[in-house]
Amino acid sequence: MILRSPVQYCRHCGSAVEYRLPDDGDTRVRAVCPACHTIHYENPLNVVGTIPVLPDGRVLLCKRNIQPRLGKWTLPAGFMELNETTSQGAARETDEEAGAQFEIGPLFSLLNVPLIGQVHMYYRAALLSDQFKPGFETMEARLFTEDEIPWDELAFRTVKETLQHYFADRQRGHFELHLIDLA
Numbered sequence: 001m002i003l004r005s006p007v008q009y010c011r012h013c014g015s016a017v018e019y020r021l022p023d024d025g026d027t028r029v030r031a032v033c034p035a036c037h038t039i040h041y042e043n044p045l046n047v048v049g050t051i052p053v054l055p056d057g058r059v060l061l062c063k064r065n066i067q068p069r070l071g072k073w074t075l076p077a078g079f080m081e082l083n084e085t086t087s088q089g090a091a092r093e094t095d096e097e098a099g100a101q102f103e104i105g106p107l108f109s110l111l112n113v114p115l116i117g118q119v120h121m122y123y124r125a126a127l128l129s130d131q132f133k134p135g136f137e138t139m140e141a142r143l144f145t146e147d148e149i150p151w152d153e154l155a156f157r158t159v160k161e162t163l164q165h166y167f168a169d170r171q172r173g174h175f176e177l178h179l180i181d182l183a
C-alpha cells in the first residue's frame with residue numbers, strides 16, 4: 001500500500017488548496033480552499049480481502065501484476081468501494097483478483113496501519129474449487145501449503161501478519177478475531 005498524494009486542487013472550484021488550520025477552531029491542518037473556503041477532509045481508507053482456503057488446507061495467494069509490489073504475493077484484497085459492506089468488498093476483490101469460487105466466512109483480522117491512514121480487514125473464505133480465473137491485477141493465482149508460503153516474497157506486512165495468525169490459530173484448532181495495530 002502507498003501513501004495517498006495530498007489534495008492539490010479544490011474539488012468544488014478547482015483553485016489550488018492550502019494546507020493550514022481551518023478558521024473554525026479545528027486543531028488539525030487541513031486542505032483548505034482559499035477561494036471558496038471548502039475544507040477537504042482526508043480520512044483513512046479501508047482495505048478488504050480474504051484468506052481463501054481449500055478443504056485440504058491450501059491457501060490461495062495472488063502474484064501481483066500491478067504496482068506497488070509488482071511480482072510479490074498477496075492475499076486477494078483491495079480498497080473498499082462506496083455502497084458496499086466490508087464483506088461484500090472482500091468477496092468482490094477475491095472474485096476480481098483470483099476469479100475464485102468460494103463462500104465467505106467470518107472476519108479474521110483487523111489491522112490498523114495509522115502511518116499510511118489505512119485499516120485492513122481479512123475474512124476467512126472457503127474455496128469451492130481449485131480452478132481460478134485471475135483478473136488483470138494478478139499474474140498468477142496459486143494454492144500454497146503452509147510449508148510453501150513464500151514468506152520473503154509477500155507484498156504487504158498486513159498479509160504476513162494475517163497469514164501468521166491464521167496458521168497459528170489453525171494449529172491450535174481455534175480461530176478468533178485478531179485486532180492488530182501496526183506501527
Ligand SMILES: [Zn+2]
Nearest residue numbers: 010013033036
Ligand atoms: Zn474552492
